[in-house]
Amino acid sequence: MMRITLRQLSTFEAVARLKNFSAAANEMYVSQPTVSKQIKALQEEVGVPLLEQIGKKVSLTEAGKELYATCTQWMETWGRFEQTIANLKGMKQGKLRISAVTTTKFFMPRLLGPFCSEYPNIDISLEVVNRDRLLERLANNEDDLYIMGVPPEEIDVEAEPFLDNPLVVLAPAGHPLANEKQIPFERLASEKFLMRERGSGTRITLERLFAERHVPLNIRMELGSNEAIKQAVAGGLGLALLSQSTLWTETSQKELTTLDVEGFPVMRAWYVLRPKGKPLSVVAEHFLEFLREHIRLLFP
Numbered sequence: 393m394m395r396i397t398l399r400q401l402s403t404f405e406a407v408a409r410l411k412n413f414s415a416a417a418n419e420m421y422v423s424q425p426t427v428s429k430q431i432k433a434l435q436e437e438v439g440v441p442l443l444e445q446i447g448k449k450v451s452l453t454e455a456g457k458e459l460y461a462t463c464t465q466w467m468e469t470w471g472r473f474e475q476t477i478a479n480l481k482g483m484k485q486g487k488l489r490i491s492a493v494t495t496t497k498f499f500m501p502r503l504l505g506p507f508c509s510e511y512p513n514i515d516i517s518l519e520v521v522n523r524d525r526l527l528e529r530l531a532n533n534e535d536d537l538y539i540m541g542v543p544p545e546e547i548d549v550e551a552e553p554f555l556d557n558p559l560v561v562l563a564p565a566g567h568p569l570a571n572e573k574q575i576p577f578e579r580l581a582s583e584k585f586l587m588r589e590r591g592s593g594t595r596i597t598l599e600r601l602f603a604e605r606h607v608p609l610n611i612r613m614e615l616g617s618n619e620a621i622k623q624a625v626a627g628g629l630g631l632a633l634l635s636q637s638t639l640w641t642e643t644s645q646k647e648l649t650t651l652d653v654e655g656f657p658v659m660r661a662w663y664v665l666r667p668k669g670k671p672l673s674v675v676a677e678h679f680l681e682f683l684r685e686h687i688r689l690l691f692p
């Protein structure tokens with residue numbers, strides 16, 4: 393086993409690359425005699441000449457070329473190792489700021505649980521706000537990542553879909569349409585609807601759907617949360633269009649039903665967004681990976 397130091401190898405790499413002892417000494421912040429001494433010790437250890445010097449010009453022997461190729465590979469591997477360590481250090485502590493639209497609270501906290509147990513020292517904040525408020529935060533660059541169902545057209549973002557987000561028509565269990573199949577969309581014109589507050593993405597989708605099909609939308613009441621809407625539907629106040637995500641943790645499952653309206657469920661997606669070109673922190677990058685891997689496990 394040769395007794396070679398990392399220092400000698402980096403010196404050799406610099407000399408071999410620059411073909412010059414004093415340039416290598418400059419680059420390594422040492423004197424030229426130090427470089428010569430290290431190269432001499434290295435050659436002795438290897439047992440064959442590595443360099444030939446004519447005047448100031450340095451060239452590589454056959455063995456020198458072999459060692460140089462080995463050094464280059466080693467430095468690349470070492471660079472990757474240093475990067476991994478830096479990332480691990482970065483993952484030890486750090487902050488992750490996410491803002492997510494209200495409807496995602498039916499799955500986002502569940503995803504954060506396993507992430508937090510894997511990276512217990514990461515400080516996570518999850519802002520749960522409606523779409524309008526989320527867009528404000530995005531415009532002010534307040535968070536690392538943003539989770540929403542209706543990406544904005546007016547802000548330049550990178551949006552990646554990561555989960556289906558079907559929209560369903562929710563009715564009380566005993567509703568007269570509950571057992572009908574392929575109900576024509578126009579039939580919804582004679583129903584009263586419960587609607588999310590202004591600024592909600594769900595509300596935008598509902599309004600767009602009715603407008604696109606030129607069907608009049610009858611609003612019974614405006615309510616500020618999905619839970620309130622579900623309770624109101626169960627209480628017989630009207631129908632609602634909600635993301636199916638809101639039904640995953642349904643406690644009053646028996647009181648609610650989804651209607652088989654033609655064209656439904658309307659297939660949409662949940663997106664993770666960031667401002668275009670914004671480099672992610674190591675922590676945010678890890679979370680994104682985690683999101684891609686775990687979301688399907690949690691919600692197959």
Ligand code: PGA
Nearest residue numbers: 494495523541592593594
């Ligand atoms: P909301 O957003 O929670 O603001 O309704 C849902 C969505 O973006 O689809």
